[in-house]
Amino acid sequence: MKDARKAVCVIGWPIAHSRSPLIHNYWIKQYGIDAEYRREAVPPKQFEDFVQNLRALDYIGANVTVPHKEAALALSVPDDRARAVGAANTLWYHEGTLRSTNSDVEGFLANLDATTPGWDRGLESAIVLGAGGAARGVVYALVTREVQRIYVINRTAERAEALKTKFGTRVRVAGWDETTGLMGGAGLLVNTTPLGMEGHPPLDINLRCPASLVVADIVYDPLDTRLLQVARERGLRTADGLGMLLHQAVRGFELWFGVRPEVTPELRALVEADLGKTAEVVQPIAPEDHPAIKKAMARRSKRNKKQG
Ligand code: ATR
Numbered sequence: 001m002k003d004a005r006k007a008v009c010v011i012g013w014p015i016a017h018s019r020s021p022l023i024h025n026y027w028i029k030q031y032g033i034d035a036e037y038r039r040e041a042v043p044p045k046q047f048e049d050f051v052q053n054l055r056a057l058d059y060i061g062a063n064v065t066v067p068h069k070e071a072a073l074a075l076s077v078p079d080d081r082a083r084a085v086g087a088a089n090t091l092w093y094h095e096g097t098l099r100s101t102n103s104d105v106e107g108f109l110a111n112l113d114a115t116t117p118g119w120d121r122g123l124e125s126a127i128v129l130g131a132g133g134a135a136r137g138v139v140y141a142l143v144t145r146e147v148q149r150i151y152v153i154n155r156t157a158e159r160a161e162a163l164k165t166k167f168g169t170r171v172r173v174a175g176w177d178e179t180t181g182l183m184g185g186a187g188l189l190v191n192t193t194p195l196g197m198e199g200h201p202p203l204d205i206n207l208r209c210p211a212s213l214v215v216a217d218i219v220y221d222p223l224d225t226r227l228l229q230v231a232r233e234r235g236l237r238t239a240d241g242l243g244m245l246l247h248q249a250v251r252g253f254e255l256w257f258g259v260r261p262e263v264t265p266e267l268r269a270l271v272e273a274d275l276g277k278t279a280e281v282v283q284p285i286a287p288e289d290h291p292a293i294k295k296a297m298a299r300r301s302k303r304n305k306k307q308g
Pocket of ligand 1 (some may be wrong): 133159194
C-alpha cells in the first residue's frame with residue numbers, strides 16, 4: 001500500500017507573514033517527498049486543543065511561532081535545547097510521544113559556521129544586545145560553544161540579570177554605554193533586539209573595534225540592516241538574520257522526513273525575493289495610482305471634455 005501524503009504545519013497567531021511554508025515546500029519538492037507544509041492560524045485559547053489533536057489532524061509534526069513557543073514547551077517532552085531556552089519551536093512524534101526542540105539555537109550556530117567559519121576559534125568574549133526570548137537562545141548557543149564571557153546588554157537590566165541567573169557566571173551584565181568599550185576585547189557582537197527592524201527605531205552603536213569582530217543580526221526585515229552595513233563598511237565579517245532563519249529550518253525537516261536538507265543559494269534567493277515582494281505590497285499606493293481612482297478620473301476628464 002502507498003504511504004499517505006505527509007502533512008506538517010507552522011502554528012502561529014497571526015501566521016500570514018511566516019516564510020516557513022516557502023522554505024519547507026521548496027525542500028519537499030527538491031527532495032521529491034510526498035508531503036505538504038501548511039500555515040495554521042491558531043489563537044492562544046485554542047492552541048492546547050490543537051496540539052493535543054495534532055496527530056488526529058493528520059500532522060506528523062509542526063513548527064510553532066509567536067505567541068505559542070512557551071505553551072508548546074509545556075505540552076511536549078522537550079530536549080535540552082528547548083528546556084534551556086524555555087521555548088520550543090519544533091514538534092515531532094517519537095514512538096508516539098510528542099517531542100520538542102528549539103531549532104533557533106542550531107540555526108544561530110549553523111549560520112555563523114557557514115558564513116563566518118572559525119568565528120568561535122579561541123573566542124573568549126561575546127556581546128549580546130537584548131535579553132528576551134531570542135537572546136536566551138543565543139546565550140545558550142554561546143554557552144554550548146564554551147564562550148568564556150558573554151556580556152548581555154539590555155534596556156531593562158533585570159532581564160539581563162535573569163539570564164545570568166539562568167546560565168551562570170559566564171554571563172555578565174553590562175550597560176549600553178559600555179558597548180563600545182567592550183568591543184575591544186570581544187570576538188562577536190549579536191543584536192537580538194528589534195532595533196533596526198522595519199517600523200522600529202534604529203540601532204545606534206559606535207563600531208569602534210578590532211577588524212576581527214564578527215557581527216550578527218537576527219533581524220531580517222530589512223535584510224541588510226544598518227548594523228550589518230556599517231560592519232561591512234568597516235571590513236568586518238557579518239552573519240544576517242535570513243541565514244539564521246534558513247538554518248533553523250533544517251532540523252525540523254530532518255526530524256519529520258529523515259533527510260537533512262541543504263541551505264542553498266537558490267533557496268536563499270527565493271526567500272529574499274519573497275521578502276522583497278512583501279515590502280512592495282506593504283508600500284502604500286498613491287491615490288492617483290489606484291485602479292478605481294484612475295477610472296473615476298478618466299471618466300471625469302471625458303465629461304469635462306464633452307462639456308468644454
Ligand atoms: P524576542 O522573543 O524576539 O527576543 P522579546 O522577548 O520581547 O522578544 O525581547 C525583545 C528584546 O529587545 C528585549 O531585550 C527588549 O528590551 P527590554 O527587555 O528592555 O524590553 C529589547 N528591545 C525591544 N525594543 C527596544 C528598544 N526600543 N530599545 C532597546 N531595547 C529594546
